[in-house]
Amino acid sequence: MKKSLILIIVIFFCKAPIFAQNNKKGQDESSCISIIENLRRSQINDSIAVRIFKNRYQIINMPNSDIEILSRKNYVDFIQYFYSKEGKDCLCRSKYISLDIKRYLLLVDRK
Secondary structure, eight states, rough: OOOHHHHHHHHHHHHHHHHHOOTTOOOSSEHHHHHHHHOOOOHHHHHHHHHHHHHEEEEEEHHHHHHHHTTSSSSSHHHHHHHSSTTTTTTEEEEHHHHHHHOOOOOOOOH
């Protein structure tokens, strides 16, 4: 009983922002260009923003081979790609959201 109550609470807190945002893409998906723009505004320079993006976010609707090619580019070309026609449609997700949810579920499962 206690485990199921904790699981329900965890699921509620994970899914509640989805209903509050009225966002078609869901809680953890966003356009890559908006993430990069926010990082560029919050950091001292663009190279730091791109480094943070590469470490913390993953592109979810691009083939892995294209992601590898893009990750090898310098920060200027990296940013310019997302302002291009094909780059504007890219969606990104935080690498840590799925890890956090798994961690909570593992804690609930423990006795």
